Structure formats: C-alpha cells, structure tokens
Amino acid sequence: MGxxxxxxxxxxxLIRSGLRSELAGWVDIVGEADEVEAAIEMIQERTPDxxxxxxxxxxxxxxxxxxxxxxxxxxxxxxxxxxxxxxxDVISIIRAGARGYVTKTISMPDLLDAIYRVAAGDAVFxxxxxxxxxxAFSLEGTNLxxxxxxxxxxxxxxxxxxxxxxxxxxxxxxDIGTELDISTKTVESHVSSVLRKLQLTNRHxxxxxxxxxxxx
Amino acid sequence: MAVTTPPRAxxxxxxxxxxxxxxNAILGGVCGGLAIRLGVKERTVRIVFALLAxxxxxxxxxxxxxxxxxxxxxxxxxxxxxxxxxxxxLYRVIIGLLAIVAILFLLRAIGLPSVGAYTxxxxxxxxxxxxxxxxxxxxxxxxLHELVKSTPLVGVPASRSRGSFWLRVVLGAILVFAGxxxxxxxxxxxxxxxxxxxGWAFGSLAPAIIGTLILLAGVVVLLAPWxxxxxxxxxxxxxxxxRVEERARVAAHLHDSVLQTLTLIERAAGDEAAVVRLARNxxxxxxxxxxxxxxxxxxxxxxxxxxxxxQSEIENDYGVRVELVTVGDCxxxxxxxxxxxxxxxxxxxxxxxxxxxxxxxxGEVETDSLSLFVRDQGRGFDVEAIPxxxxxxxxxxxxxxxxxxxxxVLKSTPSAGTDVQxxxxxx
Numbered sequence: 198m199g200x201x202x203x204x205x206x207x208x209x210x211l212i213r214s215g216l217r218s219e220l221a222g223w224v225d226i227v228g229e230a231d232e233v234e235a236a237i238e239m240i241q242e243r244t245p246d247x248x249x250x251x252x253x254x255x256x257x258x259x260x261x262x263x264x265x266x267x268x269x270x271x272x273x274x275x276x277x278x279x280x281x282x283x284x285x286d287v288i289s290i291i292r293a294g295a296r297g298y299v300t301k302t303i304s305m306p307d308l309l310d311a312i313y314r315v316a317a318g319d320a321v322f323x324x325x326x327x328x329x330x331x332x333a334f335s336l337e338g339t340n341l342x343x344x345x346x347x348x349x350x351x352x353x354x355x356x357x358x359x360x361x362x363x364x365x366x367x368x369x370x371x372d373i374g375t376e377l378d379i380s381t382k383t384v385e386s387h388v389s390s391v392l393r394k395l396q397l398t399n400r401h402x403x404x405x406x407x408x409x410x411x412x413x
Numbered sequence: 414m415a416v417t418t419p420p421r422a423x424x425x426x427x428x429x430x431x432x433x434x435x436x437n438a439i440l441g442g443v444c445g446g447l448a449i450r451l452g453v454k455e456r457t458v459r460i461v462f463a464l465l466a467x468x469x470x471x472x473x474x475x476x477x478x479x480x481x482x483x484x485x486x487x488x489x490x491x492x493x494x495x496x497x498x499x500x501x502x503l504y505r506v507i508i509g510l511l512a513i514v515a516i517l518f519l520l521r522a523i524g525l526p527s528v529g530a531y532t533x534x535x536x537x538x539x540x541x542x543x544x545x546x547x548x549x550x551x552x553x554x555x556x557l558h559e560l561v562k563s564t565p566l567v568g569v570p571a572s573r574s575r576g577s578f579w580l581r582v583v584l585g586a587i588l589v590f591a592g593x594x595x596x597x598x599x600x601x602x603x604x605x606x607x608x609x610x611x612g613w614a615f616g617s618l619a620p621a622i623i624g625t626l627i628l629l630a631g632v633v634v635l636l637a638p639w640x641x642x643x644x645x646x647x648x649x650x651x652x653x654x655x656r657v658e659e660r661a662r663v664a665a666h667l668h669d670s671v672l673q674t675l676t677l678i679e680r681a682a683g684d685e686a687a688v689v690r691l692a693r694n695x696x697x698x699x700x701x702x703x704x705x706x707x708x709x710x711x712x713x714x715x716x717x718x719x720x721x722x723x724q725s726e727i728e729n730d731y732g733v734r735v736e737l738v739t740v741g742d743c744x745x746x747x748x749x750x751x752x753x754x755x756x757x758x759x760x761x762x763x764x765x766x767x768x769x770x771x772x773x774x775x776g777e778v779e780t781d782s783l784s785l786f787v788r789d790q791g792r793g794f795d796v797e798a799i800p801x802x803x804x805x806x807x808x809x810x811x812x813x814x815x816x817x818x819x820x821x822v823l824k825s826t827p828s829a830g831t832d833v834q835x836x837x838x839x840x
Contacts, residue, residue, distance in 0.1 A: 280700075362775075366788055367775070367790075
C-alpha cells in the first residue's frame with residue numbers, strides 16, 4: 198500500500214501546520230479545512246483515505262462533519278484527534294462512526310501508526326478510550342433484563358476484555374499479541390469487534406454513562 | 414413534607430394523599446389532583462367543578478380555596494402556608510382586604526351601596542389572583558406564565574401584528590363592558606329582592622361571579638401582553654446578569670491559572686525542564702476544570718482520586734508524563750491506601766530509573782479485587798539481579814501487599830521496560 202491520503206480538519210492553524218510539517222513525507226496530505234462547512238464539501242470532493250478530525254470546533258465540531266459525510270464516503274475513514282478526553286466526546290464521536298480516537302498529546306510515531314492502522318480498516322483505541330469501554334460495558338446486568346441483552350452486541354467476550362485491559366495499561370498491539378500469545382492480526386480483529394459493538398449496541402446506558410461520567 | 418403524586422390519574426386506582434397535580438394541571442391542578450386522588454378521569458372532575466360553579470359559584474369558591482390551601486405535588490407548602498410564612502406578602506393581602514372593606518364602607522357612606530355590591534367580588538378575585546401569584550412556587554409560576562403565553566389573543570404570538578392588537582382591544586373592551594352589564598343586573602337584582610340596603614343576598618353570588626369572570630377576562634385580554642413583555646424583560650435581564658457573572662468567573666479563573674503560568678513560562682524560557690513541567694501542570698489543571706469540573710479534590714476520598722493525586726505529584730516532581738486510566742471506583746479504605754502507596758513506590762521507581770518519559774498507570778476496581786498496574790517502556794532490568802540499592806523498594810512493595818493478602822507480579826526485560834502488577838482482594 199502506498200502512502201495513505203490524509204485530510205486535516207482543525208480550526209487551529211497552529212495545529213494544522215504542526216501536523217502538516219510532521220506528517221510530511223510519511224503520508225500524502227490531500228487537503229485541509231478549518232471549519233465544518235468547508236470540511237464537508239472538500240472531503241466529499243477529494244475522498245481521502247483518512248480524515249484527521251478535530252472534535253471541538255464551532256458549528257457542531259467533528260461530530261457534524263462525521264454525520265454529514267460518513268454515509269456519502271464509505272471509503273473514507275475518520276480518526277478523531279482532540280485535546281479533550283472527556284467520556285462524552287470520546288463515546289459520541291466513536292458512535293457516530295470514527296474508527297479511532299487519540300488525544301493531541303500523542304507522540305508523532307504513535308500518530309503515524311494510528312493513521313496507517315485506520316487507513317487499513319483497523320480500529321485505534323487510546324488507553325483512555327479502552328478504559329471508558331471497560332467501564333461502560335461493566336455496567337451490564339445492573340438493570341438489563343436478559344431478554345434485552347443481545348450477546349453479540351451488548352457484551353464483551355473475556356478475550357476482548359483482556360485486550361482492552363492491556364490497551365488501557367499502555368500496551369501496543371504487538372506487545373498485547375506477545376503477552377496473550379496471539380498474532381497482532383488477531384489483536385486487531387478483537388479491537389475492531391469491540392469498536393463494532395461500541396457503535397452498534399443499543400444499550401442506552403452507554404450514552405447515559407458517558408454524560409453522567411462528565412457530571413461526576 | 415413534599416409528596417409527589419403520579420403525573421396522571423390512574424382510573425380505578427385512588428392515590429393518597431390529595432395534592433394539586435403538577436403535570437396534569439390546566440390552571441391550578443386542583444381538578445387534576447383530585448382525579449389522581451380519586452382515580453377517575455380528569456375530565457369528569459372538571460365537568461363536575463364547572464357544574465358546581467354554576468350553582469351559586471360554589472365550584473369556583475371551592476376551586477380557589479383548594480388552590481390556596483393545598484400543596485402542589487412535589488412541594489412542601491401550600492400557597493397559603495407560603496404567604497403566612499412571608500410577612501410582607503401576608504401584609505399585602507391583609508392591606509388589600511382592608512382596602513376593600515374601606516371602599517365598601519365609603520360607597521355606603523356616600524349612598525352608592527349597589528356599586529359596592531358588584532365591585533366586591535371583582536376586587537376579592539383580584540386579591541385571590543395576586544395571592545396565588547405571590548405565593549406560587551417558581552415552578553408553578555412558570556406554568557402559569559406558559560399558560561397565559563399560549564392562550565390565543567393574549568399570548569406573545571398574538572401580539573405581533575397590528576390587526577391582532579385591535580382585535581384584542583375591541584374584544585377586551587366588549588368583555589369588560591359585558592362584565593359590567595352583568596354586574597349591573599346584579600345590582601338591580603339585589604336592590605329589587607331585598608328592598609333595603611342592608612346585607613348581601615347570597616342568591617346573587619352566581620351572577621356576581623359570572624360577571625366578575627367576564628370582566629376579569631376582558632382585563633386580562635387587554636393587559637396581558639404588556640404584563641408578559643415586562644416579565645420577559647425581567648427574565649432577559651436576569652439571564653444577562655447570569656451571563657456576565659459567568660464570564661467574570663471564567664475570566665478570574667483563567668487569570669489565576671493560565672495567564673499566571675504563561676508568565677512563568679516566559680520567565681523560565683531557558684529552562685526546558687521547567688517549561689515542560691509548568692505547561693504540563695497547567696494542562697492538567699485546565700483539563701480538570703474544563704472536562705471534569707465536579708471531580709472530588711485530589712486529597713482523596715476515592716481510589717481514582719488518590720491515583721489522580723499520585724499522577725500530579727509524580728509529574729511535578731520527576732517531569733515525566735503519567736498516563737492514568739481508571740476503571741470503576743470505590744471509597745478510600747486501608748486497602749486502597751496500601752495499594753496506592755505500593756503503586757507510588759513502583760511509579761517513583763520507574764520515574765527514577767527507567768529513563769522512559771511516559772509511565773502508564775492503570776487502576777481497576779472489580780467486585781472482588783483491586784488492581785493497579787504500573788508500566789514503563791524504559792531500560793528495564795534483570796529481575797533476578799536487582800541492584801542492592803533498589804532492593805529496598807521492591808521489598809517495601811512486596812511487604813505492603815503481603816500484609817493485606819495481595820500479590821505482586823514484577824516483569825522486566827532489559828531495554829524493553831518494566832511492568833508491575835499489584836492486586837488486592839477487595840470486599
């Protein structure tokens with residue numbers, strides 16, 4: 198695979214120019230936008246492989262871009278990049294279809310790794326996101342009747358829990374593979390499966406949990 | 414005591430005690446509340462009250478009496494109790510009543526008792542309305558405000574065009590006139606029946622009330638838009654004040670924190686370590702203020718809070734980044750304190766010796782165990798051959814955990830990093 202075609206969306210010129218100069222040579226930057234409207238238009242026009250999406254922007258932020266574009270550009274994948282790691286922001290942008298969420302404190306090699314991973318169709322979980330998912334899915338049984346639970350969507354397998362726990366502890370996918378004695382590919386498929394559950398589960402606790410967590 | 418009743422009447426299921434309805438109220442919730450209390454349809458109760466109102470205004474008097482003396486669902490005091498509790502409001506009502514008596518005496522003295530005969534119900538009703546308005550809770554006041562606002566001809570949408578303005582004036586004037594005519598009938602009626610000017614005939618109460626209502630409706634139609642506009646001005650003013658206060662609060666916080674730190678950073682521009690430490694401290698503080706405003710203070714209280722305190726301490730003292738993730742939480746206890754203390758040794762160890770600039774700390778509370786993981790990707794060491802100067806730390810971690818029946822797993826690979834896993838049973 199050649200260099201992934203990347204599009205930047207961020208309302209801060211400083212952040213965009215920083216990303217531009219650091220990513221130059223490693224990815225093909227096909228455009229950038231500093232506001233929601235322009236982003237929606239240009240992403241549809243240029244159909245990049247990966248959109249680096251800022252979560253907090255005026256006029257709806259990354260969520261608005263994702264909601265407007267996700268259906269129209271099935272080949273484009275979104276990686277949320279934000280200063281906030283508040284549960285509500287993280288959970289809502291993932292549920293809107295982003296393939297990953299990293300904070301802006303991420304190191305450049307890790308960000309590059311994340312971009313390549315998302316471009317290849319995998320999911321990228323920051324330690325914090327993994328912690329949120331473990332927290333949110335551990336509420337099960339509290340007030341769900343057995344009939345309401347779809348085990349395919351509403352519960353994590355023990356293996357998925359193990360993988361998430363290791364991500365939360367700061368392990369890379371490769372380290373996780375070594376630790377659990379499985380291939381990196383298998384780790385990736387576990388994470389993708391968690392992402393799918395996170396996006397598709399109907400459990401309303403997830404949204405409640407995220408907004409309540411911000412209040413606590 | 415505040416009692417909350419169900420939002421709607423459940424047919425056939427009476428519910429004690431009797432409170433005025435909040436959700437199913439049209440005006441004061443007297444009928445809605447009674448429907449809930451008796452377990453019958455709201456509409457049935459309303460029709461009965463309307464019929465009673467025709468019988469010498471009995472329904473209306475009953476309605477107003479209940480409105481004043483019965484607490485609303487979810488509130489602890491009735492309007493009357495609230496008025497009695499506030500001297501100023503009470504004085505206003507008493508002064509209003511005295512004024513009516515004075516006016517009636519005056520009218521009688523100047524030989525116009527029939528005027529008094531049709532003014533007193535009107536004045537009394539006005540006082541009742543004022544009493545309800547002053548004694549109502551904020552919630553109920555809001556409900557009444559919305560009610561007036563959504564009434565056709567009276568509400569805000571109706572007051573936009575010139576046409577509706579004139580319609581309102583004409584209609585209001587007609588209503589006022591009609592009300593006065595009805596009340597005038599009452600005056601004649603009374604004089605005709607009693608002949609003398611002493612005493613007020615009870616039988617004349619129904620026309621008195623009907624006339625009063627028509628008159629009152631006319632006044633409301635005429636004056637409500639003006640009253641609503643005043644109300645809106647007031648609430649707009651309140652909003653503006655809140656906004657200004659909020660802005661001042663944010664400005665004060667930014668000044669005390671971010672602006673101060675930026676000045677410090679400028680001054681420390683040559684010292685890279687100091688700049689990083691300042692920036693990181695400020696980032697953490699601002700992040701907490703923005704995204705986690707109600708988090709308990711760092712001094713502890715819970716497992717997660719004591720880990721956050723540990724994170725700040727290490728980042729400040731050693732200039733490394735501590736990536737903290739917690740899953741679940743529990744109140745502080747001796748177990749929590751021991752686990753965090755052991756974890757602290759492990760984190761300090763990593764900060765001092767590993768050479769890594771990031772340390773990952775992961776704490777998890779499960780139903781039967783507490784765990785804490787400390788990991789760095791620094792230089793690592795040979796576990797079998799821990800240098801003697803570092804033995805102490807490993808020992809103290811093991812001892813702390815052993816005392817509480819916990820376990821320690823220490824993994825380290827030279828040049829790949831160290832992983833310390835601490836687990837305690839938890840009840």
